Amino acid sequence: MKKKIVIVGLGLIGGSLAKALKVQDDYEVLGIDTDEETLLDACSEEAIGGKATVSDLKEADLIYLCVYPEAAVEFVRQHGELFKKGCIVTDTCGIKSAVCKGMEQLKERREFIFVAGHPMAGKEFSGFSASDPSIFVGASYLIAPCGAPDWAVEEVASLARKMGFGRIVMTTPQQHDRVIAFTSQAPHALACAYVMSPRCREHKGFSAGSYRDVSRVARINDVLWSRLFLDNKEALVTELDTLTENLKKIRDAVEKGEEDALRSLLRKAAKIKEEEG
Amino acid sequence: MKKKIVIVGLGLIGGSLAKALKVQDDYEVLGIDTDEETLLDACSEEAIGGKATVSDLKEADLIYLCVYPEAAVEFVRQHGELFKKGCIVTDTCGIKSAVCKGMEQLKERREFIFVAGHPMAGKEFSGFSASDPSIFVGASYLIAPCGAPDWAVEEVASLARKMGFGRIVMTTPQQHDRVIAFTSQAPHALACAYVMSPRCREHKGFSAGSYRDVSRVARINDVLWSRLFLDNKEALVTELDTLTENLKKIRDAVEKGEEDALRSLLRKAAKIKEEEG
Numbered sequence: 428m429k430k431k432i433v434i435v436g437l438g439l440i441g442g443s444l445a446k447a448l449k450v451q452d453d454y455e456v457l458g459i460d461t462d463e464e465t466l467l468d469a470c471s472e473e474a475i476g477g478k479a480t481v482s483d484l485k486e487a488d489l490i491y492l493c494v495y496p497e498a499a500v501e502f503v504r505q506h507g508e509l510f511k512k513g514c515i516v517t518d519t520c521g522i523k524s525a526v527c528k529g530m531e532q533l534k535e536r537r538e539f540i541f542v543a544g545h546p547m548a549g550k551e552f553s554g555f556s557a558s559d560p561s562i563f564v565g566a567s568y569l570i571a572p573c574g575a576p577d578w579a580v581e582e583v584a585s586l587a588r589k590m591g592f593g594r595i596v597m598t599t600p601q602q603h604d605r606v607i608a609f610t611s612q613a614p615h616a617l618a619c620a621y622v623m624s625p626r627c628r629e630h631k632g633f634s635a636g637s638y639r640d641v642s643r644v645a646r647i648n649d650v651l652w653s654r655l656f657l658d659n660k661e662a663l664v665t666e667l668d669t670l671t672e673n674l675k676k677i678r679d680a681v682e683k684g685e686e687d688a689l690r691s692l693l694r695k696a697a698k699i700k701e702e703e704g
Numbered sequence: 705m706k707k708k709i710v711i712v713g714l715g716l717i718g719g720s721l722a723k724a725l726k727v728q729d730d731y732e733v734l735g736i737d738t739d740e741e742t743l744l745d746a747c748s749e750e751a752i753g754g755k756a757t758v759s760d761l762k763e764a765d766l767i768y769l770c771v772y773p774e775a776a777v778e779f780v781r782q783h784g785e786l787f788k789k790g791c792i793v794t795d796t797c798g799i800k801s802a803v804c805k806g807m808e809q810l811k812e813r814r815e816f817i818f819v820a821g822h823p824m825a826g827k828e829f830s831g832f833s834a835s836d837p838s839i840f841v842g843a844s845y846l847i848a849p850c851g852a853p854d855w856a857v858e859e860v861a862s863l864a865r866k867m868g869f870g871r872i873v874m875t876t877p878q879q880h881d882r883v884i885a886f887t888s889q890a891p892h893a894l895a896c897a898y899v900m901s902p903r904c905r906e907h908k909g910f911s912a913g914s915y916r917d918v919s920r921v922a923r924i925n926d927v928l929w930s931r932l933f934l935d936n937k938e939a940l941v942t943e944l945d946t947l948t949e950n951l952k953k954i955r956d957a958v959e960k961g962e963e964d965a966l967r968s969l970l971r972k973a974a975k976i977k978e979e980e981g
Binding site for chain 2: 632641
């Protein structure tokens with residue numbers, strides 16, 4: 428018998444996940460979305476086999492929560508009592524501490540297994556219409572086991588591999604949020620601050636790769652990213668303060684005309700980048 | 705008779721320029737470099753027809769200065785008296801005010817024509833071995849005429865088109881430096897400040913496009929970029945201060961948990977980016 432997977436939230440990530448899983452023969456993939464239009468699109472594009480009913484939620488072997496952090500916890504608060512014993516619940520949220528804490532509290536009274544996940548993939552467009560399983564190919568899939576048994580963690584990892592992810596990385600919610608503040612959130616904050624320069628209006632014809640790369644993610648979903656930033660406040664503020672301090676060192680060396688100090692700062696950065704290999 | 709072009713400095717840009725011009729039938733392309741090894745490589749790869757002698761400098765129709773800003777001015781100070789009347793001297797430096805000012809002073813006593821240029825192309829590797837004319841394809845070529853006659857400006861533009869540049873943009877040294885501080889220098893300063901975070905060491909497995917894009921140009925040539933930064937001190941400091949202020953607005957909204965203010969900042973950035981088309 429096919430395993431039953433329910434995907435909650437068919438946006439960019441949920442939609443891509445559905446498309447990537449639907450082609451696997453061993454699974455029946457069903458979906459839930461608050462937007463009827465999205466559900467219809469997902470059905471007609473055959474990204475899902477159909478809308479998940481209450482009895483599907485009861486029978487589900489695996490539930491992917493592909494919604495905002497708060498909504499993920501809220502979905503389980505409302506429907507968690509339906510999930511069968513041993514059902515694996517996993518999420519795809521960009522922050523982990525807040526989600527894991529919420530799930531931890533809910534698990535006490537329920538029998539599902541929670542494994543936190545974060546597919547490190549995306550693009551600067553959102554919604555089901557932008558979904559595309561090729562964004563997963565070769566990317567990292569981060570997993571915070573959160574006390575789940577090994578077989579459940581392995582199941583989530585195995586599905587990620589089937590979806591095309593190139594690397595499974597085990598982490599803790601705390602490490603995840605600290606590093607993600609650096610690798611993902613700070614660049615988004617940075618890109619937004621960058622394009623706010625009055626000189627941005629003049630960039631056409633004067634820009635090449637540097638402008639394109641730094642400004643790319645300024646095309647941001649403000650609702651989603653405000654939530655992610657606020658849910659990871661401490662780590663992100665630390666990261667932005669570190670960045671501002673380092674930027675100030677470069678700025679001050681430029682202003683004071685200290686060529687040696689400036690070169691030494693740039694050389695330090697170049698060395699870090701070169702050594703990442 | 706073929707026109708004679710001398711390229712001074714056969715690094716990434718000079719080397720790429722030589723390779724792009726060498727395939728044109730109407731030009732004899734010769735080179736000069738302080739490094740004998742580089743000259744030999746350029747000759748054996750047939751990027752240049754040979755080393756330019758003093759008599760080549762006397763006969764040159766066009767001289768490309770593909771060296772650091774100070775060295776470009778210095779080269780003309782030392783050899784400018786050799787150049788024939790009507791010889792077009794042009795540079796490829798990343799900043800324009802300082803170079804144009806230097807050339808302006810030298811022109812008074814000489815008969816060459818100076819046209820300032822800036823091919824907006826590059827990569828995070830330097831030297832002749834990294835040179836590759838394909839980096840020019842479709843890129844912008846910025847020209848500040850600096851009082852040169854139209855036919856000379858058109859000659860520089862026409863050669864840029866032959867090299868594959870997709871867009872010729874006319875500018876002034878002042879506009880150039882103000883906008884370049886934003887589109888090119890700030891992203892380089894930013895990338896360097898960014899990778900200096902202690903969390904950078906942990907990025908592997910936790911990073912995707914955002915990290916890759918923002919950190920890319922941290923692999924910087926510290927000698928070149930220190931000079932470019934210092935030669936454009938005022939505009940760059942203004943740009944970095946603007947960036948820091950805007951970053952602080954985002955940081956403060958996150959720290960104070962002001963979701964509405966944060967969303968409005970991110971929405972503003974997204975709108976700027978979306979409208980760039």
